[in-house]
Amino acid sequence: MESFTGKLAVVTGGGSGMGRELVRQLAAQGCSVAACDWHADEVAAVAAAANGPPGVLVTGHACDVSDEAQVLRFRDELLGRHGRAHVDLVFANAGIGGAGSFVSDNRDSWERTFAIDFWGVYYCARAFLPLLIASGDGVLVNTSSVNGFWASLGPGMPNTAYATAKFAVRGFTEALIEDLRTNAPQVRVAVVMPGHVGTDIVGNSFRAHDRDPEKLTEDQLNEMIPADARAGLAAAGVLAQDASAEDLRRWLIKMASDFRDNAPVSAAEAATVILDGVRSGAWRILVGADAVMLDERIRANPEVAYDYAELFKGLGT
């Protein structure tokens, strides 16, 4: 696929971050887009603001990708709005973080993260594969992460629900390569593995788990960061020894904005890398120098993946 002009793309999680930038850039390149998000107002605003050449239609739809019935409704709704019987591209991009610890985080939160990050991708593949086959030249683009090949965020930062789901997304997508080659050669797949990209994913993930720091009570803040975790943060110099619940609130809000504002790659740059990768025919799309570095080091020496001193040797971390 050398050009997106005249095509129809589906983008999940189009209300923010990389999804929003994919919508904008696809439209600017002459591609019609049906974008969904469970924040319906946000994706509607993205669709309304997207600019493309004459003939480009961008629609926003409400859909929680972890609910198969909603994904099927989204599919039927977009085919009607766009007046088409097939889609050319599907970007299964929606995702959240959270529930890092299998040991101490709440089971519902763990399963919520997994359901969105894996089952959301799976339901989209189920719903849209026949329409990609009908395109005759379809591409399914599933977003995993560096946590699809490295199951940690570093010392003291377990990331179990997210990494389990992102490994599954990568495994599922790679497994589809041979399946599609054999059974549906009109469709190809690509797996996207971003490193740190400047988006609102931290704040949006707090919201998704009903943990928006702006709205938490003192008790909830204290429960969210228990005494031992607080002691660890104090030892790392992140929080004062006697940090109050309000200090915790400010720290969580700042952590979310720092993640967005201090990233090596912007959401717009990431979307460009993804679209360039899809156009080039790549099946594995790494986003950012951090992703490339981790991939190279772990492939070269898998045993050091969780020995952080070795893994990051020579990088000054």
Ligand SMILES: NC(=O)c1ccc[n+]([C@@H]2O[C@H](COP(=O)([O-])OP(=O)(O)OC[C@H]3O[C@@H](n4cnc5c(N)ncnc54)[C@H](O)[C@@H]3O)[C@@H](O)[C@H]2O)c1
């Ligand atoms: N930002 C990063 O550093 C980074 C790194 C690696 C992978 N990723 C992955 O990239 C993808 C995009 O993330 P982002 O950083 O742009 O985050 P983001 O929070 O800015 O955007 C994600 C969007 O998905 C939506 N969403 C979440 N759950 C949904 C659901 N159940 N149904 C429908 N929409 C839902 C959110 O409302 C949001 O609009 C995610 O899959 C994420 O895991 C991000």
